[in-house]
Amino acid sequence: MAPTTDWYQDNPLTHRDRRLAASASEWARSFACEDLKPLIVCRGPIRKEAMDVFDEMGITHYGILLSEKDSIVYPNALAPELRQLTDNRRVHRLPDYTGASKEERVERMHQIVQIAHDNGYDSIFAGYGFMAEDEEFVATVEKAGLKFIGPNSEIQARAGKKDEAKRTALEVGVSVTPGVNDVSARTLLKKLPTRKKLLLVVEARELECDPAIVNDEKAPLEVLAEHVLQGCYAKGIDMFTIEELAEQVQHEVATMFRDHPASRVRLKAIGGGGGKGQRILGASLLSHPNPTAEQIELAAADAPAAVREILNEVKATGVGDNKNVLIELNIEQTRHNEIQLLGNGKWCVSLGGRDCSLQMHEQKLLEVSVTQEALAAAAARAQEAGKDEEARALLTDLEILKRMEADAARFGEAVGLDSASTFECIVDRDRYYFMEVNTRIQVEHRVTELCYALEFANPDDPADTFRVESLVEAMALIARHGARLPKPRRVPRFAAAVEARLNATDASLSPHAGGLIRYWSKPVEGEIRDDQGICLPNPDTGKFIRYRVAGAYDSNIALLLTKGEDRLDSYQHLAKVLGYMRIRGVNLATNLEFHYGLVNWFIGQNVMAKPTTRxxxxxxxxxxxxxxxxxxxxxxxxxxxxxxxxxxxxxxxxxxxxxxxxxxxxxxxxxxxxxxxxxxxxxxxxxxxxxxxxxxxxxxxxxxxxxxxxxxxxxxxxxxxxxxxxxxxxxxxxxxxxxxxxxxxxxxxxxxxxxxxxxxxxxxxxxxxxxxxxxxxxxxxxxxxxxxxxxxxxxxxxxxxxxxxxxxxxxxxxxxxxDFRVEENLDVTIPEYLNDPELQARMKKVLVPPPATKADEIVAVCGGMYYGQEAPGRPRFVHEGMHFEKGQPLYIIEVMKMFNTVRATFSGTVEKVLMTGGDGTIVQKGQPLFKIVPDEKFVEVDPKEVERxxxxxxxxxxxxxxxxxxxxxxxxxxxxxxxxxxxxxxxxxx
Incomplete structure (x- = not known):
């Protein structure tokens, strides 16, 4: 099929005239945003999208922020948006976006504010990355007199912090995942177990605390302890060490293992997101319905290392950082659903749901629209076809979605949500649990945009309306005219939508950093390619420009979307898009084939299936x-x-x-x-x-x-x-x-x-x-x-x-x-043997054989940043002369914002450490790290025997x-x- 030459014009998500200033309605013109002057401080597809939307809104004074880390780590990794934004006065640079430490992070915040002031910007748009839901950053922006195009700092604190959000959810009657939300307060109470000792800290440290709580002798100790900690955070004081926190987490994890046999436990840093700052413990207990005390303690012993890892990932190891960690029951047969919210501080509307269950390493891969209209229509079709079990399952999902949307909107109103956010839930058959709120726009927000638009009506004349089809535009509208905007009505657009994340990963979905794209086929009919502008041709020659995938931040290359009359139609369109796509380069690996196979697997089974996050x-x-x-x-x-x-x-x-x-x-x-x-x-x-x-x-x-x-x-x-x-x-x-x-x-x-x-x-x-x-x-x-x-x-x-x-x-x-199949009730049956960790590890190596190596060497499994210790101040994993056992940690590779602990696949002795660079050194896949003497001699396979x-x-x-x-x-x-x-x-x- 020939590509459409006018794709950028036909794309239903871009290039629409959004200039309210040109409207025939005086009321609609009053909501023009052409005087808004935003600085875009995010990267990836959302940066390009924001540029397009601002252009279409008539906003001409906007700028973008670039990180030099891209081009330093991977030479020539230039932002493709620069082909479109040719005015270099609107392009600004920083060493990186967030800094490697708390001090650098604070420095970046002030640098961003200074860039805005120096260049006449009046607002900041942070998209869905970096500082988009950073309460401290948003507060810094607000104190500097700038608008933040997103939820304000108070919302970031009440809804964005995972522990605070769960407390709010409980207050408004929303079901939450069982677990411990206040382990940091419990850690403090272990050191200061009485009210008197806590108050002495308040007095000695001169903490700013609410007198109503301090003077309330009936207030629970946990509440007072949490209040003391908040005062400590404000003054940059630590009341316990990470080791003391880790010890308390280990105790709480062991308790949960005892209370919930044959279950795993999830740890989540309160400031994490996008897959960062999470670990799951207890895999060894899944097959033990009645674990022994020894088995429980052994499984819980992994908690301290996990705590250090997740705090490192979210950069919360500095003095005075909020190091609270959520400890939650990992609901095994769970689907990950989320509700899109939009509010202006007075009203809050829900815009349907998205199923994001298809994920790995907490990174979403395929996201599917879930709307009340589509579920009702699918249930009716199933009933008509005599598929009673499928119809019942779909009607159950419809009722859950209605409850989730109602609860999400109630939560948004309770916190005074004043922009776009996402209410994330775990769905377990006919129940759901609130998980967290992402106080930012989501990567997959365009799935919702394809299903619903927003219609704003003049309160004095209901026939006088204007329509908004972009959440970025809605965020800008709220930032500029929030209090005046009337509550909108959601208007159905297309019946279904699906998004596949095209990532730089190998065949086992492990990150594959770097790579040069030399050729990318043009989009075909029905394809919506959100690619950060990589496919924008050379304006002089019309040819594709080679692009180096940076890989310093995340693995995403593009978001590929399709729409349809129902879910099957949208999947079939996506299969066609993926099938016709050709992307080639040097040292380049993507998950294109994975998506093509997976989408067709569901088409061949049932696209209405209910896969879990497992x-x-x-x-x-x-x-x-x-x-x-x-x-x-x-x-x-x-x-x-x-x-x-x-x-x-x-x-x-x-x-x-x-x-x-x-x-x-x-x-x-x-x-x-x-x-x-x-x-x-x-x-x-x-x-x-x-x-x-x-x-x-x-x-x-x-x-x-x-x-x-x-x-x-x-x-x-x-x-x-x-x-x-x-x-x-x-x-x-x-x-x-x-x-x-x-x-x-x-x-x-x-x-x-x-x-x-x-x-x-x-x-x-x-x-x-x-x-x-x-x-x-x-x-x-x-x-x-x-x-x-x-x-x-x-x-x-x-x-x-x-x-x-x-x-x-x-x-x-x-x-x-x-045997791996979708049942009549839409559940997915996974043969139990496929959950065997050893088999999973072995098959990962079959999908992507490890780099060729000598029998006396250990080499880097992939490219990225090398770390030889778990955290600053911790002992090195490896030193010369040491003996290591199979499964023992050898080093950490940070690739595409995730920390990956690499463990020994056999036992042996380290003869020499070949990796001479310090932590943070860039290594390439297959680079020798250690010279070793294995305990067992490797036996080469006879090729003649293989052929036989x-x-x-x-x-x-x-x-x-x-x-x-x-x-x-x-x-x-x-x-x-x-x-x-x-x-x-x-x-x-x-």
């Missing part, structure tokens, strides 16, 4: 099993063996007739590349393979260990070429499409079978019935004897060799691929799919000798 890792583990088994199959060898099989059968069925054997061989030779090219492509990529299997899983059945085609294998083969986007195109490179002679080989029989189906009144999925008819030697369907003989010979020729495609289904059966295993396994699959001549072409034992040669001639003619 879906992705077992799914990847299954794909590892698929790849592992695929590596044991050789389609080229299989094709040769299949030819031998046919030759042997020809000798049995037609003894003394070499013409028939020769004709069969020639027919098969013509099909060699037609069959092997797509099969090889699927076997090479488990993501593509998984999507294909799900789509075509109803095209066969197994009888007595043999594969029987329900649908014509040639039709499946033709659709496979379409699925792999290898359709015939004379202008495309031959390596990317079906070859001309193969195209003709498949189109002719498809027309042949279409005519036969019409003759016998059969549907496409009734090929097995047609096959039975064609086994009859006696003419059928009104054909004469000679024509019928030609038809049967053609059928034999067209079907010969197609069995090779069936090996793919037998491979899937071998690894129990279809591949051929043996391929032979096993062939036995299950190959048919004999008698099964395929039921010839009479009494056929006359003179009829054999004509049959061979007819076959060769085909």
């Amino acid at each position: 879906f992705v890792v077992p799914y990847l583990t299954l794909l590892g099993r698929l790849k592992e088994e695929a590596s044991k199959v050789d389609p080229t060898f299989g094709f040769v063996e299949m030819k031998k099989h046919y030759a042997r059968q020809a000798g049995v069925e037609y003894p003394g007739d070499p013409a028939m054997a020769k004709a069969v061989a020639e027919v098969l030779d013509r099909k060699s590349t037609l069959l092997t090219r797509p099969i090889l492509r699927l076997l090479e990529d488990p993501h593509l393979f998984a999507g294909w299997l799900s789509l075509f899983r109803h095209n066969y059945r197994i009888e007595d260990g043999r594969l029987i085609w329900i649908r014509n294998a040639l039709g499946v083969l033709n659709d496979t070429y379409e699925y792999l986007n290898m359709v015939h195109d004379p202008k495309a490179p031959a390596a990317e499409v079906i070859w001309q002679h193969d195209h003709e080989l498949i189109q002719k029989p498809l027309r042949f079978y279409q005519q036969l189906r019409h003759t016998f009144g059969l549907e496409r999925q009734e090929y097995y019935k047609l096959d039975e008819i064609l086994r009859n030697e006696a003419p059928q369907g009104g054909y004469d004897a000679d024509t019928w003989a030609h038809i049967r010979a053609a059928h034999f020729g067209f079907q010969s060799g197609n069995e090779l495609l069936g090996m793919l289904f037998m491979l899937a059966e071998k690894v129990r691929f279809f 295993e591949r051929r043996a396994r391929t032979g096993e699959y062939l036995k299950a799919v190959l048919t004999t001549f008698a099964e395929k072409f039921s010839a009479s034992e009494q056929r006359a000798e003179e009829k054999r040669a004509p049959r061979a001639g007819r076959l060769k003619a085909v």
Whole structure:
């Protein structure tokens, strides 16, 4: 499909005239924002979006902030927006956005404010990153007399801090996740267990505390302790060490393990977000419904290290930082739903939901719209189709969504929400729990924008209205005219929307830092590509400009969105977008194939499925099993063996007739590349393979260990070429499409079978019935004897060799691929063995083999920033001469804002530390870090043995799919000798 040349104009999310100043309505003109002068202090797609929206609103005096860290860490990683914003007076630079320490963070805040003052900006837009929900930053902006385009500092404190938000939720009657919200106060009370001692601290430290709480002798100690801590934060005082906090967290975690057997516990820094500052503990207890005290203590012993890690990630290790950590029960069968909120301080409206359950490492991957209208329509369709269980499940979700939206709006009104925010929830079947509020716009906000617009009406004239379709525009409107804006009405736009995050990750979804994009295909019809302007062509040449993925902050390259008449329609559009997309470069890895396979997996199962947040890792583990088994199959060898099989059968069925054997061989030779090219492509990529299997899983059945085609294998083969986007195109490179002679080989029989189906009144999925008819030697369907003989010979020729495609289904059966499935009630069944941590770790290495290394070296598993200790002041993980055990931490890699602890995969002794740079040093994937002596000697695999295993396994699959001549072409034992040669001639003619 040819790309749309005017995509940037057709994109339903961009390039709309939003200039209220040009409205015919005097009332609407009063809400113009052209005098707003914002400084954009965020990066990624939201920066480009804000630039576009401000341009469309008529806001001409805006600027952007760039971090020099991008180009320092990865040379030439320039912001692509600079192709659009050519006025360098509106481009401002900082070493980085937030600084590496508390002191640097404060310095950055004041630098940003100074840049705004020096350049005439009156407001700050922070998007969804860095300081967007940083209470201290927002307060600094406000004190400087600038507007913050987002929730104000008071909202950031009441709703943005996870502990405060849970307290507010409880106050307004919202169900919250079970856990401990005040572990920092409990840590303080362990040191100062009485009211008298707490008040002595208030007096000695001269803390500013509310007299009503200080003088209330009936106030719970926990409340007073929390109040004392707030006073300490204000003065930059620490009342306990991180080690003391970690010890208290360990105690609370152990208590939760005892109270909730066979459950895990989640730790969350109160200032975290976007996946940062979270760890899950207790995986070892999931299989123990009645854990022993020793097992509980062992699992809880991981808590101190986890506390240090998450505080490091959110940069809350400085003196006076709020180090509170939430300890929550990790609800295992949970879906992650969120409600979009918008308020102006007086009113608050909800704009539907989004399902963000498909995530990994707390990073969302695929986000789907959830609206009351769409759920009601889907439930009605299910009822009409007689799918009662599915209908009940959808109606349950509808009721939950109504409750979540009502509770979210009530929460927003309670805190006086004055901008865009997101009310995040955990959904567990027919219940939901409030999780947190993100006091900022979300990465996936455009999913909501596609489903709903906002209509503002003049209170004095309801017919006088204006419409807002962008949340960024709504945030700017509120910042400029908040109190005057009347409560809007939400207006449905499209029925469904879905967003895939195109990230720089490898096949196992681990971050892959750096990489150069040399080519990116143009967007196709129906694609909404939010790519930070990477695809903006050179304004002089119209050519694609090479782009280096920085990787210093996060792994996102683009947000890919589609809309539709229902969820299936939006998924099918997304599958087309992902399938046609081509992105190539140097040292570049993306999750494009993962998304294509996953979206097609759901299309083949049920797009209304209810996957939990535990879906992705077992799914990847299954794909590892698929790849592992695929590596044991050789389609080229299989094709040769299949030819031998046919030759042997020809000798049995037609003894003394070499013409028939020769004709069969020639027919098969013509099909060699037609069959092997797509099969090889699927076997090479488990993501593509998984999507294909799900789509075509109803095209066969197994009888007595043999594969029987329900649908014509040639039709499946033709659709496979379409699925792999290898359709015939004379202008495309031959390596990317079906070859001309193969195209003709498949189109002719498809027309042949279409005519036969019409003759016998059969549907496409009734090929097995047609096959039975064609086994009859006696003419059928009104054909004469000679024509019928030609038809049967053609059928034999067209079907010969197609069995090779069936090996793919037998491979899937071998690894129990279809045990991972969507049930009638929309629950996803995950085979228990896929939750085995050891299997998951092994399959991760199958998906992405570790970098080549010598037996006496340990190398960096990926590129990023190297750290040799858990936190400043902690002992080094590794030193020369030490012995390490399997599973022991060796180093930490910070890549794309996440800290990844790398553990030893075997035991050994460190002979020499090769990594001489200090913490924060950039390392490359495969770079030697330590010279070691392993405890066990590595044994190399014999390649000849591997090849023997591949051929043996391929032979096993062939036995299950190959048919004999008698099964395929039921010839009479009494056929006359003179009829054999004509049959061979007819076959060769085909």
